[in-house]
Amino acid sequence: MSTLGELERSVMDILWSAGERLTANELQDRLTALPGAKSLATTTVLTVLSRLEKKRFVARERSARPHHYFAARSREDHMAELMHEVLGTAADRTAVLERFVGQASDTEAATLRKLLGR
Amino acid sequence: MLAVSIALAVLAFALAWPVPLLLGAAAWPSRAPATALVLWQAIALAGGLSMIGSLVAFGLAPFGQDLVGAAAQFTRASAPAGEAPSVPLVHLFALSAGVLLAGHLVLNLVLTIVRIEHQRRRHERLVTLLSAPVPDRPNTRLLDSPMPVAYCLPGGLRSVTVFSAGLVDLLDEDQLQAVIEHEKAHLLQRHYMVLLAFDAWRTSLPWFPIATRAMREVGMLVEMLADDHARRSAADDALASAIVLVSGDAGGGAAASAASGGVAAGSAPRAADSAWSLLPVASAPSDTRARVLRLLSGEPPLPAATRTLVWLCAISLVALPTVILFAPGFVG
Numbered sequence: 001m002s003t004l005g006e007l008e009r010s011v012m013d014i015l016w017s018a019g020e021r022l023t024a025n026e027l028q029d030r031l032t033a034l035p036g037a038k039s040l041a042t043t044t045v046l047t048v049l050s051r052l053e054k055k056r057f058v059a060r061e062r063s064a065r066p067h068h069y070f071a072a073r074s075r076e077d078h079m080a081e082l083m084h085e086v087l088g089t090a091a092d093r094t095a096v097l098e099r100f101v102g103q104a105s106d107t108e109a110a111t112l113r114k115l116l117g118r
Numbered sequence: 119m120l121a122v123s124i125a126l127a128v129l130a131f132a133l134a135w136p137v138p139l140l141l142g143a144a145a146w147p148s149r150a151p152a153t154a155l156v157l158w159q160a161i162a163l164a165g166g167l168s169m170i171g172s173l174v175a176f177g178l179a180p181f182g183q184d185l186v187g188a189a190a191q192f193t194r195a196s197a198p199a200g201e202a203p204s205v206p207l208v209h210l211f212a213l214s215a216g217v218l219l220a221g222h223l224v225l226n227l228v229l230t231i232v233r234i235e236h237q238r239r240r241h242e243r244l245v246t247l248l249s250a251p252v253p254d255r256p257n258t259r260l261l262d263s264p265m266p267v268a269y270c271l272p273g274g275l276r277s278v279t280v281f282s283a284g285l286v287d288l289l290d291e292d293q294l295q296a297v298i299e300h301e302k303a304h305l306l307q308r309h310y311m312v313l314l315a316f317d318a319w320r321t322s323l324p325w326f327p328i329a330t331r332a333m334r335e336v337g338m339l340v341e342m343l344a345d346d347h348a349r350r351s352a353a354d355d356a357l358a359s360a361i362v363l364v365s366g367d368a369g370g371g372a373a374a375s376a377a378s379g380g381v382a383a384g385s386a387p388r389a390a391d392s393a394w395s396l397l398p399v400a401s402a403p404s405d406t407r408a409r410v411l412r413l414l415s416g417e418p419p420l421p422a423a424t425r426t427l428v429w430l431c432a433i434s435l436v437a438l439p440t441v442i443l444f445a446p447g448f449v450g
Contacts, residue, residue: 005246012247055243075248079263082244085237086267 007048010034012057016075021061021068024049119179119188125442126172133165133435138328142335148412150420151342153428155312158336160432162319167439170220175443177213180205184447226322227315234314242271245280258298260286266364270301277305285364293360296352303347309340338405345409358413365406 014030015022022030028045031037049069052058057078061068138161141147147154175185181195182188195205249259261267261282266289268281279301286294304310316336320329348357420428 006251009247009250057243057247078244079248082241082248082261083263083265083267085241085244086269087265 004048004051007031007044008052008057010037011045011048011052012071012075015058015069015071018070021070023066023068025066027069119175119183119185119446122185122442122446123172123176123179126168126175126439129439129442130165130168130172133161133168134326134328137161138332138335142331146420146424147335147339148342148408149417150425150428151339151346153420153425155336155339155343157428157432157435158332158339159312159315160435162316162332164435164439166223166319167436168442170216170223171439171443173212173216173219177209177211177216180209185443186447223319223322227318230314230318230321234317238271238273242273245271245278249280255298268297268301270305272305272308272310279305288363289360290356292352292356293363296348296357297360297364299348299351300344300357303344304340307343307347309344312336313340334405338408341405341409342412345413349413354413354416358410361406361410361413 010031011027014027018030024042024045027049028040028042031040031045049058049060053060053069056072058069059072061070138158141154141157141161178185178188178192181191245259245261248263249261252258252260257277258279258281261280263282264284264287265282266284266287268279268285270279271277279298281294281298281301285297289297313333313336316329316333320326320333323329345357
């Protein structure tokens with residue numbers, strides 16, 4: 001997968017752990033503060049953000065300028081979705097997920113229960 | 119032409135029902151999974167060709183004694199200026215059915231490819247965001263999840279093998295290596311293409327219980343092929359114990375297939391639908407057990423002569439419908 005993909009991942013990691021809405025400039029600062037990070041142009045950050053927005057991973061608050069960006073769904077939500085796909089349509093999916101719930105953190109467990117509709 | 123149509127119908131029936139049942143019940147495929155996989159593909163292809171051929175031959179029967187002549191006659195008859203001979207309606211129905219069936223099969227294959235590609239891309243986006251590349255292992259990504267899973271995600275030059283932190287915790291270094299080699303084999307040998315074709319076949323002929331059965335058998339063979347590839351660099355014991363550990367830990371076949379096979383899916387016949395990676399199916403618990411026993415028993419591969427024989431059968435099988443279809447032209 002591309003370096004652009006890795007940049008997208010860094011952006012998402014920052015947004016997921018930030019707990020607040022960030023502007024593109026704040027994101028740029030945090031990205032360049034990452035260990036081993038290269039300097040980034042603001043336009044690159046904006047490109048990455050708009051790509052992520054198009055894929056519906058990121059949403060933005062448009063009421064104020066500059067726009068504030070935030071993760072559309074939590075990391076746990078996405079992980080649960082991915083696991084759901086990986087474990088597929090297994091007949092004993094519920095059993096597997098029960099087990100997963102046993103191993104999962106509280107947030108993950110809640111998400112899974114939500115996915116299972118219980 | 120009537121005889122041709124009947125011969126092809128008999129062949130289509132044999133390939134749709136008794137032959138797959140016999141092959142599914144046979145013991146030898148686990149000793150020569152690659153050869154068996156070729157035979158399954160030949161059966162599916164020849165089955166489709168003879169079904170279509172039978173309908174077309176019956177439809178064209180009133181127009182001539184051999185296919186080429188009849189087709190030419192049919193074209194002349196259906197030209198606007200031509201005089202339409204009175205042909206029983208049932209033949210025209212058969213002809214339309216043959217053409218529609220061919221169109222249906224091709225269209226379904228295309229739709230399946232599009233659908234799977236769509237799922238694959240969506241999954242790839244998720245994987246990119248949720249996993250980190252593993253240093254020193256090209257095209258390998260580590261997923262931060264406690265569930266023990268490993269699978270491969272085909273994507274041309276960007277194919278990746280994904281495994282989870284849960285798997286690393288569960289397995290020792292040798293076992294992990296074996297599982298990763300297994301997944302790499304799926305990518306290397308392009309197993310998703312075979313599975314995709316069989317998945318398309320299954321969804322185009324939902325009234326064919328055999329197609330589902332074939333899909334499962336093919337899924338199992340593909341797992342065995344990947345096992346064999348992994349055995350080249352990993353000890354049989356490491357691979358077998360990894361399969362057992364993962365399936366035991368997940369409390370049933372589902373994660374077993376995810377871990378050792380790829381796409382997930384317990385005993386669910388729909389498995390390949392979740393196929394962001396397309397990989398199989400296998401793994402009803404009985405399938406997992408069969409794979410493990412196979413690794414531990416060290417049964418010898420089928421002799422080369424026998425394998426060659428099966429290959430020849432497969433090739434003849436694919437050629438047979440065409441030969442039957444055109445035979446009257448050569449004989450008469």
